[in-house]
Every structure is written in structure tokens, then in C-alpha cells.
Amino acid sequence: MTLKEKVNKDFIQARKDKDTLKADVLRLIKTEYDSFLIDNKREMTEAEEIHVFLKDIKKTNEAIAFAKQVERKDLIEENQKKLAILEAYVPKMMDEREVRFFLAENGVAEMPLKDAMKFSMQVLDGKADKALVSKIIKELLAK
Incomplete structure (x- = not known):
């Protein structure tokens, strides 16, 4: 199963489970996949699919850092949950x-x-x- 297929399957399951955060995160990923297909007239390679997640992980880490600066615990918690969802789809990074x-x-x-x-x-x-x-x-x- 490709990463894109896994995202689609998990998105449908998140919608069924009424897990709005996971569904929202995966919807954004699906949108990026679709935009890439329209712009490049081809499907993403596996490496490109992983880069979509890595880019979103980087943005989420930046959002967490900003939320810590302004001491917004609600945003920190939400972004940490989002980060956990995103990290589940990428291979473990080398330390x-x-x-x-x-x-x-x-x-x-x-x-x-x-x-x-x-x-x-x-x-x-x-x-x-x-x-x-x-x-x-x-x-x-x-x-």
C-alpha cells in the first residue's frame, strides 16, 4: 500500500470515527497531493509524498515554538497532537x-x-x- 493509499484509507476512517483533527490534517495532505497532480500532471513519487509530510512537520514544529513563546497551552497541545499524526506517516529520522x-x-x-x-x-x-x-x-x- 502506497503512502497516498494509506492517507486516503485513514482519512475515511477518521471521518467515520469523527476524529476531526486527524481528518483535517489528512485533508490538507490530500489537498497537497491533488495540487501536485494538477500542477505536474503526474502522481508523486514516494520521496515526494514523504516531503509533503516533512514540510508539514516543520511548520507544526514552528507553530509549537511560537505557541510556547506566547504561552498558549491550548495551541501547544493541539499542535503536538497534529505533530503525532504527521510523524506516524514518515519513517523514523536518523539521530x-x-x-x-x-x-x-x-x-x-x-x-x-x-x-x-x-x-x-x-x-x-x-x-x-x-x-x-x-x-x-x-x-x-x-x-
């Missing part, structure tokens, strides 16, 4: 230790910055946070 190990194993420290970034972003795309990968590469090359 800092795993990214460091991967980069060390592949000799990224000996590459020029441009090549290291290009290689790492292609291989780790959707598997690790891009900002984390960039930070670690810059640290390795600074030594």
Missing part, C-alpha cells in the same frame, strides 16, 4: 549519532564542501533532518 556515523563511514570529511553536501543530501534525503546534516558536515570540514 545525530547515526548521521555522524554515516558521514564518517562515507568519507565526507575528505570531500570539498559542495561535494559533501550534494552527496549527503541525495543519500540522506527524507532520512535525516537537512539542517542537522549540514551542521555536522560543516563541523567535520572545519577540523
